[in-house]
Amino acid sequence: MTKHRPLAAAALCAATLAGPAMAELVIPDLSYRTGPYAAGGIPFSDGYQDYFTLLNERDGGIGGEPIRLIECETGYNTEKGVECYESTKGEGALVYQPLSTGITYQLIPKTAADGIPLHTMGYGRTSASNGEVFNNVFNYPANYWDAASVAINHLLEQNGGSLEGKTIALLYHNSAYGKEPIRTLEELSEKHGFTLTTLAVEPPGQEQKSQWLQIRRERPDYVIMWGWGVMNQAAIQEAANVRYPMDQFIGNWWAGAEHDVAPAGAAADGYLSLNMNTINPEAPIFDEIRTNVIDKGKGAGDGSNVGNVLYTRGMYAAMLAAEAIAKAQEIHGVTEITAAQMRDGMEALEMTNARMEELGAPEIGPEFSISCQNHGGSGEGLVQRWNAADGVFEPVTGFIAPDNEVIDALIAEDSAAYAAESGIEPGCAE
Amino acid sequence: MLYREAGDFKTSYGADNQTFPIRFDRWAYWVLLGVAFLVIPFVINDYWASSLLVPFLIYAIAALGLNILTGYCGQVSLGTGGFMAVGAYSSYKLMTAFPWLDMISITLLSGLITAAVGALFGLPSLRIKGFYLAVATLAAQFFLTWLFNKVPWFYNYSASGQITAPERSVFGITVTGPNTEAWAQYLFCLVFVVALAWVARNLTRGTVGRKWMAIRDMDIAAEIIGVNPLRAKLSAFAVSSFFIGIAGALFFTLYLGAVEVNEAFGINKSFLILFMVIIGGLGSIFGSFAGAALLVLLPVALKAVGVDLLGWPTDVVAHLNLVIVGALIIFFLVVEPHGLAQLWRLTKEKLRLWPFPH
Numbered sequence: 001m002t003k004h005r006p007l008a009a010a011a012l013c014a015a016t017l018a019g020p021a022m023a024e025l026v027i028p029d030l031s032y033r034t035g036p037y038a039a040g041g042i043p044f045s046d047g048y049q050d051y052f053t054l055l056n057e058r059d060g061g062i063g064g065e066p067i068r069l070i071e072c073e074t075g076y077n078t079e080k081g082v083e084c085y086e087s088t089k090g091e092g093a094l095v096y097q098p099l100s101t102g103i104t105y106q107l108i109p110k111t112a113a114d115g116i117p118l119h120t121m122g123y124g125r126t127s128a129s130n131g132e133v134f135n136n137v138f139n140y141p142a143n144y145w146d147a148a149s150v151a152i153n154h155l156l157e158q159n160g161g162s163l164e165g166k167t168i169a170l171l172y173h174n175s176a177y178g179k180e181p182i183r184t185l186e187e188l189s190e191k192h193g194f195t196l197t198t199l200a201v202e203p204p205g206q207e208q209k210s211q212w213l214q215i216r217r218e219r220p221d222y223v224i225m226w227g228w229g230v231m232n233q234a235a236i237q238e239a240a241n242v243r244y245p246m247d248q249f250i251g252n253w254w255a256g257a258e259h260d261v262a263p264a265g266a267a268a269d270g271y272l273s274l275n276m277n278t279i280n281p282e283a284p285i286f287d288e289i290r291t292n293v294i295d296k297g298k299g300a301g302d303g304s305n306v307g308n309v310l311y312t313r314g315m316y317a318a319m320l321a322a323e324a325i326a327k328a329q330e331i332h333g334v335t336e337i338t339a340a341q342m343r344d345g346m347e348a349l350e351m352t353n354a355r356m357e358e359l360g361a362p363e364i365g366p367e368f369s370i371s372c373q374n375h376g377g378s379g380e381g382l383v384q385r386w387n388a389a390d391g392v393f394e395p396v397t398g399f400i401a402p403d404n405e406v407i408d409a410l411i412a413e414d415s416a417a418y419a420a421e422s423g424i425e426p427g428c429a430e
Numbered sequence: 431m432l433y434r435e436a437g438d439f440k441t442s443y444g445a446d447n448q449t450f451p452i453r454f455d456r457w458a459y460w461v462l463l464g465v466a467f468l469v470i471p472f473v474i475n476d477y478w479a480s481s482l483l484v485p486f487l488i489y490a491i492a493a494l495g496l497n498i499l500t501g502y503c504g505q506v507s508l509g510t511g512g513f514m515a516v517g518a519y520s521s522y523k524l525m526t527a528f529p530w531l532d533m534i535s536i537t538l539l540s541g542l543i544t545a546a547v548g549a550l551f552g553l554p555s556l557r558i559k560g561f562y563l564a565v566a567t568l569a570a571q572f573f574l575t576w577l578f579n580k581v582p583w584f585y586n587y588s589a590s591g592q593i594t595a596p597e598r599s600v601f602g603i604t605v606t607g608p609n610t611e612a613w614a615q616y617l618f619c620l621v622f623v624v625a626l627a628w629v630a631r632n633l634t635r636g637t638v639g640r641k642w643m644a645i646r647d648m649d650i651a652a653e654i655i656g657v658n659p660l661r662a663k664l665s666a667f668a669v670s671s672f673f674i675g676i677a678g679a680l681f682f683t684l685y686l687g688a689v690e691v692n693e694a695f696g697i698n699k700s701f702l703i704l705f706m707v708i709i710g711g712l713g714s715i716f717g718s719f720a721g722a723a724l725l726v727l728l729p730v731a732l733k734a735v736g737v738d739l740l741g742w743p744t745d746v747v748a749h750l751n752l753v754i755v756g757a758l759i760i761f762f763l764v765v766e767p768h769g770l771a772q773l774w775r776l777t778k779e780k781l782r783l784w785p786f787p788h
Contacts, residue, residue: 071744
């Protein structure tokens with residue numbers, strides 16, 4: 001017995017050493033299933049994880065390499081986000097998707113120093129779509145300024161091409177996230193001649209009585225909302241209370257999920273919101289997830305979220321990451337890719353309708369391709385309307401293009417300021 | 431046996447008044463400092479620095495600061511988060527306005543600015559006390575975070591209102607920004623912690639500290655024996671805010687690198703630091719460290735055990751953390767109101783008599 005002990009110990013050592021060294025694709029999931037933002041964090045994380053689990057179960061990973069998911073709870077808190085980043089980066093993490101603008105701001109300089117790509121899908125720092133300054137940050141398929149512009153373009157279309165003399169109120173989460181669209185909306189208000197009023201809501205946002213009193217008094221023609229978590233539910237409830245017409249109330253794409261409108265019941269019927277992906281619970285991909293993941297008991301959640309707005313978006317995020325991994329494997333001719341190779345894959349990503357159909361999610365997002373200069377994708381978004389009777393969001397429009405003339409100038413200005421502040425020489429990564 | 435006064439003769443007033451009257455304690459103190467300065471910097475990595483040691487050191491400074499005000503001078507404050515924000519935003523404005531300034535000066539200046547702001551918000555303490563003062567400092571908390579969110583000058587007119595620390599150095603070594611080495615970050619904080627703890631210890635056992643404690647124990651009696659309440663209370667607010675301002679500055683420049691005022695310096699931060707002081711021990715330097723260590727290490731330790739070792743779901747562990755912290759606070763308030771520091775004191779008493787307690 002004594003004789004074998006060193007052997008056994010050696011075997012144990014070898015096993016533990018071989019663990020991290022084994023070829024696998026490491027994907028950290030910085031999720032939040034607790035706190036005031038959990039309602040949005042849970043379905044997104046479920047979708048993100050279930051898609052990778054599906055690839056593992058059905059295809060044995062990507063290009064034959066299994067995927068290892070590491071979940072880390074951030075609670076939408078920046079300190080915990082940093083802790084999660086530091087504890088997972090050493091595992092060979094390929095890409096981070098923190099689903100928090102605050103954590104994104106922390107991670108932008110850190111990921112640049114560590115050479116790990118950061119995918120902030122429709123959130124984070126908008127000017128990061130300038131890939132020459134932000135080599136490692138990607139915010140495709142669309143960003144906040146695109147969202148603001150898509151909303152205004154939709155309103156322009158509704159009003160026969162002119163918003164002259166209209167008033168639009170922006171109800172925003174008083175944080176980095178909520179403040180992002182203000183600059184763009186100010187520019188657009190000058191260009192189109194509407195009056196913009198901004199109403200800040202203190203996070204987390206349950207208390208909005210005074211803001212809605214002001215809306216009730218001033219009766220703006222439209223209210224645009226930049227909300228997240230409990231703020232959305234409270235706002236929609238308050239809008240119903242002051243009888244603000246729902247068809248003049250547009251949330252951005254983080255303020256348009258089932259759990260946001262459900263508490264207000266029938267009063268929320270007709271609420272509009274943007275979306276960067278289409279909703280189709282009947283898409284073949286969801287059937288695959290149900291049979292290969294949920295029914296086998298391997299789902300990240302209980303499966304009740306499959307196909308809803310944020311689950312779809314989380315799954316779409318995972319799909320874009322998986323496509324980028326496949327692209328990176330193709331470019332570099334290896335299956336076991338590094339974070340730097342992953343970055344190249346993301347920069348060469350191209351999503352076409354044919355490819356999305358092939359993946360079982362037809363028209364889930366707009367067609368776009370990424371380049372060194374453009375890390376932001378096409379920037380297109382659509383408008384959806386809540387049908388309270390059937391409990392579904394129905395698309396009102398197709399994908400609407402943003403006003404790139406205004407946005408590109410703002411991106412160039414903001415990214416140049418960041419480059420100067422942090423001493424970055426703009427240029428494509430080698 | 432080892433832990434005793436016997437045989438350790440004090441031959442001067444200085445020796446008689448020293449912080450650690452027992453030889454064993456003195457050795458332990460020097461060994462700890464030796465390890466902290468000479469061993470840890472060589473073995474530290476990014477994870478240990480950013481997840482454990484740097485936040486522990488910074489929270490220890492903040493807890494020391496609040497302990498001076500609440501523990502020694504008896505003035506309850508809920509404005510700690512707001513004062514940390516003053517420190518963070520002062521350091522940001524100084525870093526961007528004077529790029530040639532080194533980080534030591536920036537941190538000290540941020541502390542001084544916070545001290546001035548703290549003394550200003552301490553003025554109501556001359557007329558009100560107890561719960562009413564807590565409410566007045568709560569107003570400071572909300573006013574300060576509102577101010578930094580509202581006035582774009584404080585965040586240099588950036589689109590999102592976030593502030594990001596640019597790269598700055600001390601003696602040619604980068605200490606802020608993403609390219610900072612873990613050991614540099616750690617050592618920079620450690621130097622401040624050791625210096626400030628030394629200052630706090632010597633302030634609290636000198637005239638100033640005795641005046642604070644007199645005010646805490648009974649302000650009318652203190653006034654009768656000649657303590658000027660205006661000076662004592664305002665100096666407590668200023669010194670406490672100086673510490674908290676430095677903690678806020680380091681929290682932003684070294685630890686997080688980018689902050690958003692509501693998120694990083696909200697009312698939750700004030701409560702967290704108050705809990706550190708309560709659990710650690712009111713009116714004790716050691717208690718500030720113990721409380722900070724417990725509340726910083728507990729979530730990380732729970733996560734390591736619960737998620738990494740036992741494979742529990744992450745949300746269960748996060749909720750468990752809240753349950754445990756809540757239970758600890760109630761436990762200490764009921765069983766040991768003087769916190770971990772008192773437990774440590776009792777342990778030392780027992781150790782002195784061990785193994786012959788009679």
